[in-house]
Amino acid sequence: MTGRRRTGAIVNRVARLGCAIRGVLALILLALATAAIAAPLADGLLRDALRERAEALRNGGDVRPGGGVIAARRVIPEFYESRGFAPAWADADRRSALLTTVRDSASHGLDPADYQIDVLRKLADEAGSDPLKMADCELLFTEALIRLVYHLRFGKVDPRELYPEWNFSRSLGAVRSVQALEALVRADSLHDAVERYAPQLESYRRLRNALSAYQAIEARGGWPALRPGPTLRAGEHDARVAALRARLAASGDYVSSGTPQPDLFDDGLRTAVIAFQSHHGLEPDGAVGRRTLAELQVDVGRRIEQIRVNLERLRWVAQDIEGDYLIVDIAGFSARLYLDNRLAWQSRVVVGRPYRKTPTFRAVMQYLVLNPKWVVPPTILREDVVPNVLRDARYLAENDMRVVDGAGRTIAPAAINWARYRNGGFPYQIVQAPGAENPLGRIKFMLPNEYSVYLHDTPSRALFGRSERAFSSGCIRLERPLELAVLLLDDPEQWNAEALQKAIEIGETRTVPVERRVPVMILYHTVEVGDDGTTDFRPDLYDRDAEVSAALARPFRFSTAGRAGNVR
Numbered sequence: 001m002t003g004r005r006r007t008g009a010i011v012n013r014v015a016r017l018g019c020a021i022r023g024v025l026a027l028i029l030l031a032l033a034t035a036a037i038a039a040p041l042a043d044g045l046l047r048d049a050l051r052e053r054a055e056a057l058r059n060g061g062d063v064r065p066g067g068g069v070i071a072a073r074r075v076i077p078e079f080y081e082s083r084g085f086a087p088a089w090a091d092a093d094r095r096s097a098l099l100t101t102v103r104d105s106a107s108h109g110l111d112p113a114d115y116q117i118d119v120l121r122k123l124a125d126e127a128g129s130d131p132l133k134m135a136d137c138e139l140l141f142t143e144a145l146i147r148l149v150y151h152l153r154f155g156k157v158d159p160r161e162l163y164p165e166w167n168f169s170r171s172l173g174a175v176r177s178v179q180a181l182e183a184l185v186r187a188d189s190l191h192d193a194v195e196r197y198a199p200q201l202e203s204y205r206r207l208r209n210a211l212s213a214y215q216a217i218e219a220r221g222g223w224p225a226l227r228p229g230p231t232l233r234a235g236e237h238d239a240r241v242a243a244l245r246a247r248l249a250a251s252g253d254y255v256s257s258g259t260p261q262p263d264l265f266d267d268g269l270r271t272a273v274i275a276f277q278s279h280h281g282l283e284p285d286g287a288v289g290r291r292t293l294a295e296l297q298v299d300v301g302r303r304i305e306q307i308r309v310n311l312e313r314l315r316w317v318a319q320d321i322e323g324d325y326l327i328v329d330i331a332g333f334s335a336r337l338y339l340d341n342r343l344a345w346q347s348r349v350v351v352g353r354p355y356r357k358t359p360t361f362r363a364v365m366q367y368l369v370l371n372p373k374w375v376v377p378p379t380i381l382r383e384d385v386v387p388n389v390l391r392d393a394r395y396l397a398e399n400d401m402r403v404v405d406g407a408g409r410t411i412a413p414a415a416i417n418w419a420r421y422r423n424g425g426f427p428y429q430i431v432q433a434p435g436a437e438n439p440l441g442r443i444k445f446m447l448p449n450e451y452s453v454y455l456h457d458t459p460s461r462a463l464f465g466r467s468e469r470a471f472s473s474g475c476i477r478l479e480r481p482l483e484l485a486v487l488l489l490d491d492p493e494q495w496n497a498e499a500l501q502k503a504i505e506i507g508e509t510r511t512v513p514v515e516r517r518v519p520v521m522i523l524y525h526t527v528e529v530g531d532d533g534t535t536d537f538r539p540d541l542y543d544r545d546a547e548v549s550a551a552l553a554r555p556f557r558f559s560t561a562g563r564a565g566n567v568r
Helices: 003-058 075-082 092-108 117-126 131-154 177-186 190-195 202-219 241-250 267-278 290-297 300-320 378-391 461-465 481-489 497-506 545-553 563-567
Strands: 325-329 334-339 342-352 361-364 367-370 401-404 429-432 443-446 470-472 476-478 510-513 519-523 527-529 535-537
Touching: 003 075, 003 131, 075 131, 075 177, 092 117, 092 131, 092 190, 092 202, 117 131, 131 177, 131 190, 131 300, 177 190, 202 300, 202 527, 202 535, 241 267, 241 290, 267 290, 300 519, 300 527, 300 535, 300 545, 334 481, 342 461, 342 481, 367 481, 367 497, 443 481, 481 497
Parallel strands: 325 519, 342 470
Antiparallel strands: 325 334, 334 342, 342 476, 361 519, 367 443, 367 510, 401 429, 527 535
16 A cells, blocks of 8 residues: 555544544533433422422322321421422432431330331332432431431330320420421431430430340340249259359359359359349349249340330430439339439339339429328328228327318317228328328428329338338338438528438428429339449339330321420
8 A cells, every 4th residue: 555545544544533533522412411401300300299299298198108108297398398399318328327327226226117217228229310209218218317306306105195194394495397307417427416316314325235235145045044943042953053054144144253063053153143133123132032033034035125115214204304303213212313413312212002103203392391290191091091990999099190170170080980981082181290100200302293292201211121112102202311301402501411300309390492493203214224334124013114115016106195296
């Protein structure tokens, strides 16, 4: 080939290449132009779809994105309206962050299924660029976020549906739902932003750690079951000892040292049994009798459920636990006073018997009564006093009690037909004078409430040595009442411990207003984690755990019972 022909061939190839390049460029420009047109078109279709769904929700329409359920039928339309129906979950990383946060709800004892996690995953996978599927994805992701934040803030279960008299705080306060939701979807870390809605209490953090620990035990296969049999005691040989040792080792109560004799109940095992008993509300005698065996037989799944129930209970009351407050834990048989969020006093308590339950409620401490007289409550009058008088006419005199009418005049017991009032309707009051045998002791703490429940001293001091202390008729007996009184009076000059004791010794009934009018919360928690990280499981004294557990298992719906309605 001559040089001229070679040159011509090269020119032709360059020309063809140029045409090809121009064609590619033209296709790229066309694609870009198409994308430029398609992007706003797709965005417009998505916004239209969101608007239509929001309007349907407002009008009570049956909107089921991806087969899921929308419960926040007011907030979701308001949220999308406030942002001009712009999507909140278009970014795949953002959707992934919410899915991770929903999965992590299990660490709070909540169930990811309550946030429709399987439907969320399906919608996230299928949405692609389809505006209708993207709109479905938007609604259900926003619904999941609202539900989760709502549950962390208030609890999944509305306690007023279980206990109509419930009077603890349940409000978003100054927080506006739409603005709060917008802040969440824009947060740098969605997970951290959501976590801030959970109780920020040390007790809650510890209980979450306990849940994680017991879930790990369950993942390892739990602990072995023990065969029934006679009481096991230290020094005895028994084939069940090896299983007992393995059971206590699995729950962390027994730590092996050396190589124990397999069937010998040695001192190391006895120490482990005492630790187990102490953390399960049992008398710590070191022997495995009927009650201890029953607690050992409770499987790890039931312990996990017990922790979940008590995490829920903490969510119910977390808003009230701040600053100065006094907590009485019925199931824990304890009372604690916190001043400026610091533990200032604690005491063992005696609470109501299972058939005369101490109620759960919130009230404010108002005043103390020194050397109180005791006006017998109607229930005790009907169920105890009247039957005792019918059995023994000397009962009132022997207990320093008198009958008084509405004007305070004394009525002779012999003038009353007691048999007429076996079933109630007694027209008088029975009053016991102050003194050493008065069941209120030397001081009572008044927090006006509809149940006529108060805190008080008691002459029955021996009861505080029991592991279970449910012996009252509903009121709360304190082991260390005078220390509490000094703290609440908060007047070191006039009402130090010595001055208070002198006023009591005078013997006169006296009402003293308290300087610190602290909220008093009567609660019921069957699990608590101590400062050392040890988990205490208490007997379910009033059989209340099962109803909370059942309510947690029911499908979620936003409460219609009043104050929570502003978050719907």
